[in-house]
Structure formats: C-alpha cells, structure tokens
Amino acid sequence: MDGSTARTPNESRALLQALYAEMQPHSLFPLWEVLASLVTPTPRSAARSHRWSYGQARDYLLRAGDLISAEQAERRVLILENPGLAGSSAVIPSLYAGLQLILPGEVAPCHRHTQCALRFVMEGDGAFTAVDGEKAVMRPFDLVLTPNWQWHDHGNASGQPMIWLDGLDIPTVRFYEASFAERLDAPAHSESIPAGDSLARYGRNLRPMRGSTTDRRPARQPLFHYPHAEWRASLLALAAAEPPDPHLGHAMEFTNPADGGPIMPTIAAHVRHLPAGFETRPRQSTDGTILVVVEGHGTAQVGGQDYRLEERDVLVVPSWQPLTLAAGSRMLLFGYSDRAAQEKLGLFREARS
Numbered sequence: 001m002d003g004s005t006a007r008t009p010n011e012s013r014a015l016l017q018a019l020y021a022e023m024q025p026h027s028l029f030p031l032w033e034v035l036a037s038l039v040t041p042t043p044r045s046a047a048r049s050h051r052w053s054y055g056q057a058r059d060y061l062l063r064a065g066d067l068i069s070a071e072q073a074e075r076r077v078l079i080l081e082n083p084g085l086a087g088s089s090a091v092i093p094s095l096y097a098g099l100q101l102i103l104p105g106e107v108a109p110c111h112r113h114t115q116c117a118l119r120f121v122m123e124g125d126g127a128f129t130a131v132d133g134e135k136a137v138m139r140p141f142d143l144v145l146t147p148n149w150q151w152h153d154h155g156n157a158s159g160q161p162m163i164w165l166d167g168l169d170i171p172t173v174r175f176y177e178a179s180f181a182e183r184l185d186a187p188a189h190s191e192s193i194p195a196g197d198s199l200a201r202y203g204r205n206l207r208p209m210r211g212s213t214t215d216r217r218p219a220r221q222p223l224f225h226y227p228h229a230e231w232r233a234s235l236l237a238l239a240a241a242e243p244p245d246p247h248l249g250h251a252m253e254f255t256n257p258a259d260g261g262p263i264m265p266t267i268a269a270h271v272r273h274l275p276a277g278f279e280t281r282p283r284q285s286t287d288g289t290i291l292v293v294v295e296g297h298g299t300a301q302v303g304g305q306d307y308r309l310e311e312r313d314v315l316v317v318p319s320w321q322p323l324t325l326a327a328g329s330r331m332l333l334f335g336y337s338d339r340a341a342q343e344k345l346g347l348f349r350e351a352r353s
C-alpha cells in the first residue's frame with residue numbers, strides 16, 4: 001500500500017521518529033540518517049594539529065621525576081594526548097606518543113606486549129633499551145625499536161637523565177582488541193647477547209649466512225637500532241647530491257632490512273632535511289604524522305594553523321590536513337606515522353599542490 005503520498009512531510013517525519021524510537025532498544029538504527037558522516041568524500045579527522053614545546057614538557061617530566069621512580073611507575077611517561085581526542089591517550093586516532101624519563105641509576109622493568117614501540121632519543125647519552133636481552137646504548141636522536149612481543153627493559157647507567165619520545169600503536173591494538181602483556185619475573189632480562197650485536201649483523205647491508213646458527217634475531221624484525229650518526233650522514237649526503245623535493249625537502253624512510261618495507265607492521269618512520277630558507281609546497285596525506293625537530297628552527301602551517309618550531313618540539317599533523325614547513329635555518333626532522341598500516345590496508349593517499 002502506498003501511504004506516503006497521503007502523508008504530509010511532517011507526518012512522515014513523525015512516523016520515522018517513532019519507528020527509530022521503537023527500534024533503538026533492539027540495537028537497530030537507520031543508516032540513511034548517518035551515511036553522509038560515515039562515508040565522507042575526504043577524511044575528517046577528529047584529531048587536531050598541535051605543537052608541544054619540548055622545554056615545557058621537559059619541566060613537567062623532571063618534576064614527575066622527583067615524585068615517582070621509573071620502577072614505581074613501570075614507565076615514567078607524560079602522554080602527548082591530542083586535544084581533539086580527549087581521554088583516548090592517542091596523539092592521532094591510531095597512534096600514541098609520550099615522553100619518557102629515566103634518571104641515572106634507574107631501571108624500567110622488563111615486560112613485553114603486543115603493541116609495537118619506537119623510541120626517539122631527545123636528550124641524554126648512554127642509557128640503554130634492552131630488546132630480548134640485547135642492549136642498544138642510546139645516543140641523542142637515535143631511533144630504537146621494540147617490536148611486538150619482544151621483551152624490553154630500560155636502564156640508565158650514565159650520569160645524566162635521559163628523555164626519549166615513545167611512539168606506539170596502542171590505539172590500533174585497542175581498536176582490534178588484541179592487547180596482551182606480561183611482566184618478566186626478574187626486573188631485567190639476562191644480558192644474553194653483547195650490546196650492538198644486531199646492528200653489526202643486520203644494520204650494514206649484511207646478515208649472517210642463511211642457515212648458519214648465528215642468525216638468531218626474529219626473521220621479520222632483525223634490526224632494532226638506527227643510530228643518529230648513520231641516518232644523519234645519509235640524509236646530508238642526499239642533500240648535497242640533489243635539490244630538495246618541493247613537498248618534502250630531502251626525505252628518507254627508515255627500512256626494515258628483512259623486507260625493505262617500513263620499520264614495523266603498523267608504524268613507518270622517516271627523516272627530512274630542509275635547507276635554510278626553504279619552504280615546502282602544501283602536501284596532504286592520509287597518515288597522521290608526528291614530527292620532531294632534531295636541528296634548527298622554523299615554522300609550520302597545518303590546516304591554516306601556524307606554529308613556531310624550535311629544537312626538540314613535537315608537532316602532530318592529522319590525516320589530510322595540508323602541511324607546509326618553512327626552515328628558518330637548516331632543519332632536520334624526524335617523523336613517524338601510521339602509513340605502514342594504511343599501505344597494507346590499501347588506504348594510503350597523498351595530494352600535492
């Protein structure tokens with residue numbers, strides 16, 4: 001029966017509202033009311049762009065250092081929570097960022113979990129992260145990975161505090177409801193492998209001969225330390241050899257030597273060089289990105305918002321917000337994003353104007 005022609009628009013609306021009210025207790029809802037917000041023509045991130053001043057965050061972190069030990073806290077970290085994602089502990093919807101402090105003599109106890117982590121050293125020299133019992137001695141602006149389900153503990157036998165940026169895929173793992181974690185009975189894993197062993201074996205375009213008994217790291221994640229001295233030398237050599245890409249500057253990705261792909265299944269990382277005075281053209285990409293200023297100063301514009309950038313400041317650029325960077329002096333930047341996961345899912349896109 002065609003009743004609709006006989007009804008006024010108001011009557012139809014009232015009947016629909018009554019229908020929705022009846023269905024709701026049975027967990028049934030009309031798609032046509034929400035379709036446009038579910039399937040948007042372009043990405044609409046709830047995340048906002050934001051810059052954390054390193055100096056300010058550092059002061060709060062050192063105050064926390066007076067009040068709670070790394071061992072008590074398990075990890076003494078200030079979360080960099082996106083102001084558009086309150087309560088989520090997320091810096092972009094898929095990833096987490098935090099600043100971790102480990103004071104001289106402290107130990108952060110050994111545990112493992114299904115979340116992947118990277119550490120990017122902001123200051124201090126000589127503390128370590130041990131991954132499955134192998135120490136990586138950390139220097140400023142080194143990148144260290146703790147891949148999914150590998151035992152890791154941190155210690156600081158140096159005389160100075162160490163602070164690093166933690167990047168994890170916590171919100172991604174939460175989304176998939178796939179979080180598992182356990183503590184080791186001992187505070188630290190036994191030191192079963194000499195420090196620097198994996199870097200020597202897998203970090204120089206070599207690896208132990210296949211089938212040899214010395215090929216001991218997990219086949220898919222053999223390398224977990226990417227020293228600043230090495231990535232900086234590569235980036236500056238690239239910068240000396242050719243003009244910068246108009247949208248990126250000189251940019252190099254960190255790769256996993258096992259397959260040439262991104263460093264971990266969910267997280268990709270890269271570094272950039274911008275010559276003094278260089279301004280990038282606007283670029284949008286679907287991967288929400290966390291940028292750290294390693295050297296120099298400049299400005300960023302993200303979706304029309306302007307930010308000043310000083311050494312060690314952290315900037316978050318949400319999905320699809322146009323980014324331009326202008327270098328006041330020669331700038332080196334480190335960045336990580338969810339591009340690794342997006343590429344696997346066939347979602348990654350970029351637009352250059």
Ligand code: 1HN
Pocket residue numbers: 075077098100108113115117152154166168170
């Ligand atoms: C973690 O394991 C570390 O190992 C740091 O240093 C931050 C945040 C959430 C969950 C695990 C670390 C973390 C974390």
